[in-house]
Amino acid sequence: MKKPKIVIVGAGFGGLAVVRALHKAAVDIVVIDRRNHHLFQPLLYQVAAAILSPAEIATPVRSLLAGLHNVSVMLGEVNEVDTEARHVQVNIGSRTEQVDYDYLVLATGARHAYFGNDHWEALAPGLKTIDDATAIRNRILLAFERAEMSNDPEEIQRLLTIAIVGGGPTGVEMAGTIAELAHAALSKEFRRIHPEQTRVMLVEGSPRVLASFPEDLSKAAAESLRKLGVEVLEGARVTDCNEAGIVIGNKQVAAGTVIWAAGVKASPAAAWLGVEADQAGRVKVKPDFSIPGRENVFVIGDTAAQTDATGKAVPGVAQGAIQGGEHVGKQILARLAGKPAPAPFRYFNWGNMATIGRHSAVADFGWMKMKGALAWWLWGVVHIMFLIGFRNRIAVMLHWLWSFLTFKRGVRLITGTKT
Amino acid sequence: MKKPKIVIVGAGFGGLAVVRALHKAAVDIVVIDRRNHHLFQPLLYQVAAAILSPAEIATPVRSLLAGLHNVSVMLGEVNEVDTEARHVQVNIGSRTEQVDYDYLVLATGARHAYFGNDHWEALAPGLKTIDDATAIRNRILLAFERAEMSNDPEEIQRLLTIAIVGGGPTGVEMAGTIAELAHAALSKEFRRIHPEQTRVMLVEGSPRVLASFPEDLSKAAAESLRKLGVEVLEGARVTDCNEAGIVIGNKQVAAGTVIWAAGVKASPAAAWLGVEADQAGRVKVKPDFSIPGRENVFVIGDTAAQTDATGKAVPGVAQGAIQGGEHVGKQILARLAGKPAPAPFRYFNWGNMATIGRHSAVADFGWMKMKGALAWWLWGVVHIMFLIGFRNRIAVMLHWLWSFLTFKRGVRLITGTKT
Incomplete structure (x- = not known):
């Protein structure tokens, strides 16, 4: 049969x-x-921020399912x-x-989603795939390189401005880790520019970042971000993206890199x-x-x-x-x-977490809320646990440890692009 | 002044x-x-063969020179x-x-160099940069995927043929590691094709592979490659590359992937x-x-x-x-x-090495020759020692260990390409 x-x-x-x-x-x-790989999307922003290599958060689907003999894989x-x-x-x-x-x-x-403005995609790329992440990594790193070579103070200021549109978990995590990249990891490596003066903006249209979290955690996240030097703009609508940067309300803001995390x-x-x-x-x-x-x-x-x-x-x-x-x-x-249908679907919320740089995180378990360093450690353990593949877990821990101890970002490669 | x-x-x-x-x-x-990175080229073939991630053999130039205050870097x-x-x-x-x-x-x-046939480059890419390596990795992995989906036995045979043109150290190392990838790492992951039947050919125009090594080491290398299932063709000239594969002498050989290591x-x-x-x-x-x-x-x-x-x-x-x-x-x-010029330049040959898969290598120190497993270990130690950056060394060792113990290749990502 x-x-x-x-x-x-x-x-x-x-x-x-x-x-x-x-x-x-x-x-x-x-x-x-x-695609030929399963992607651990919750850590994708760390590829964009030059902490992790693509292979550390992606595993070939074939390899994951190799032992299951009733399963075949089609690319x-x-x-x-x-x-x-x-x-x-x-x-x-x-x-x-x-x-x-x-x-x-x-x-x-x-x-x-660009809310009907699909031409914004080329100006403000989003973060869903490995290729998205390496493209954003290229953009950020190349902006610093271009700034170092420029003699035009206005252009340098523009290149050293990174705007993240959308203050959900992805936007918050991107903003925190990019601020650390610029303000700590790169600070000693340039001779003419000062990466620590990089302007990192997080632009959220609704009244608060992390709108799906309880209000006090939104506040804590915004505070932690500000401590890292991020300009957190809440209730600020991006009305246009263009070659020069973004328009917030009706004010043009010059930005060399715009990252889309808004929907x-x-x-x-x-x-x-x-x-x-x-x-x-x-x-x-x-x-x-x-x-x-x-x-x-x-x-x-x-x-x-x-x-x-x-x-x-x-x-x-x-x-x-x-x-x-x-x-x-x-x-x-x-x-x-031929058995009766299982009980109706009930969603169980294990909790929501967002990390803010290397020191802080917020976590909401419904019955308990956490913020600060302890939440960060918990976030790390949970994400490591759920990473698929033994090798990936070890490699990710190693990279985290290294980047934690040294402030360095090892995966700062500009590839697949003309200089 | x-x-x-x-x-x-x-x-x-x-x-x-x-x-x-x-x-x-x-x-x-x-x-x-x-490029923004220094590349440890001797291990580049391991990126092409899905063992190492690009960041493990490449370090940002800026980061390497950050502590030297009289040095500035331009991209x-x-x-x-x-x-x-x-x-x-x-x-x-x-x-x-x-x-x-x-x-x-x-x-x-x-x-x-394609010896005046520059149009071969698109058909038979070579291996010099990170982008070259990920492009070759894509090609090899995609050939297996296409073969799995094909219903045409001739096309499957073509897709499962990988020809490496040029039997110098790069060609020998590529051939060995690709044979292991196909014959061991991928063997259990497909349902319709049999990757272990992959035909890996190493085509060398001169009478022996590793022509710059002593003759007995060339022989040992060719033998080790044959044990891994590589067809070693010596004194075989590639006269054309085309969509179907390569022409050796005047015989067309169907090959889905051709890699250029010939000059x-x-x-x-x-x-x-x-x-x-x-x-x-x-x-x-x-x-x-x-x-x-x-x-x-x-x-x-x-x-x-x-x-x-x-x-x-x-x-x-x-x-x-x-x-x-x-x-x-x-x-x-x-x-x-204002001092006199140093003594005239004398080249000191520390020795030449080439590895053949996970078990064997040949090494020529002039005063001593080695082959087999011991040479392999020595090769590993030397390459790890010279890898720039503490993090890279640990990460590479970890990946080698993992791939050695499990036969698996973790970095099997197809990226930057349409399916």
Whole structure:
């Protein structure tokens, strides 16, 4: 008898959680991703800030799943789904292959959103992939190099201004670590400019940074950032990005590097499926993550808009994707076994954390809040624990230790670009 | 009084050796490089083979020289030298800056040479920079992915054929480590193809691989490679590269990946200086490394054709560049102090080594020859010792240990490319 075929698109946190739930079942699993690696996105900003190497937070999907003999991996891009005929179209180089499924899980994540100003992307890149991170690293490092060579004080000031748009966890973490890079790691290495005078701005449109955290933690984070020399602008709207920098309200601010951390847009899964999406492009899924009219098609993670059984919206973070993936896995198992559906999905919030430089962090566990150095250590332990792969854990710890003890950033390479 | 200004172009082994010799003198030193990092080229093939991360063998030049207060670093590209007016033109982005000098040292290295067939470069990339290495890594890994997805047995066979052109140390080291990657590291990770059946070919035009080593070591190297499953073709000339692969003699061989390790061409320093070059484009320098007619202009390393006081040709390897740089440094010091010139340059050969996979190496010290496992360990110790930067040494050891114990390659990322 042919085993049921489960096709999972996307090898992020959500997709891999489905694999974990199903790999012991009598099913054939195909994992399709357009990249060959699973990415530990929570630490991606450390690649952009020249602390970690890409390979330390990315592991080949094939290597992760090598031991699971009912799982095969395809490197290719899905652009079309036929839910009637039950297959997906996968682009592999110049060729297209059709992959049939009995159950389909779309876990294709999100990209940056520029709120209708897509031309800002080239001026203010966002941070979602390894290539994004190395591109931002290049930009920051090259700005210092250009400033060192310049004789024009105004241009130097512009080049030494880095603006991060968006004060969520990614923006806060970027701002803190870039401030440390400029103010400590690079300070002794230039002869003409003074990197410690770098202006690092964090621009948040809403009244406070870390808006999803309790108010006192937002305040603590803003204070810690200011101690690191970051200009924290709250309630400040970016109305334009241009060659010279950004416009806040109607004031032009000259900035050599602009980094976008202000919002995301789901992958176009809703369009592939021909179903309704919310404003952020997320598929409005049913309580069991399936889509209306198709019980065998599920959407999870950042691509799905979901409210759990208690009425809580599931946030677009790693644990949301993982829990969604586990739930979908359980459901498929139950259906295959002819058992009743599992209990309705309830999102369990393990806690939210954001780090601010090498000394401080904020953590919100609901029943407890933490800030300062202890929260930082906790953040470190949690992130190391969840890093996939033994080698990566050791390498990351080593890099952290080295950068902690020496203030140095070892991964300051400018690559893939003309000088 | 204005201090004499020493301009060094190129922050490779040669350029940095000049800095080391001069940094305590009452001089101003400017180091110009078009990349922001010094590269430990002897281990570059391990980046291409997914063992090491780029940052482990590359260190920012600025960071290396940060403590030397008479040294400044410029990121820019030199394309013109005026030896009459004593200045170099440096391209910095879209701008050009003129840098004056009292003494000039050109240590600008070499690129691959395709013997008049420059269009082969796109088909058969060579290995000189970090970007070269990640591009080759992408190609190899993508070939396996494409093969896994293909239904055409002939195409699969082509994709699973990797040809390395040139049997010098780089070619031998590439062939060994690629064979291990395919035959061991990847063997369990694919479902349809069998990576252990990958055909790895090493094609050498002269009668033996490692032609610069004693004959018995060439033989030992070829044997070790064959044990690893490499097809070693000696006396086999590549007459064409094309979309399908390579032509050996007049026989077309289908290959999905072709890597060029067959020859180098010096940087165009001879053209900048308007002096004579040999066939490989190297400047014919005087015994003291200066150029005819200009006592204050020196060329060292892979860009120079030099014969030492005993009539030995100085080889284009790291130790040749380092010893040339030291000699030039000593000479400049002597001239500045009004002392007689140092003793004529004598090249001291510390020994040549090449590694073949994880188990074997050959080493030639002149007074002693070694091969096998002991030579491998010695190779490892020597390379770790000379790696610049404490962090890099530890990280490299860790990666080697991990890849040695587990057979795995952790740095198998496909980045910067469309699927």
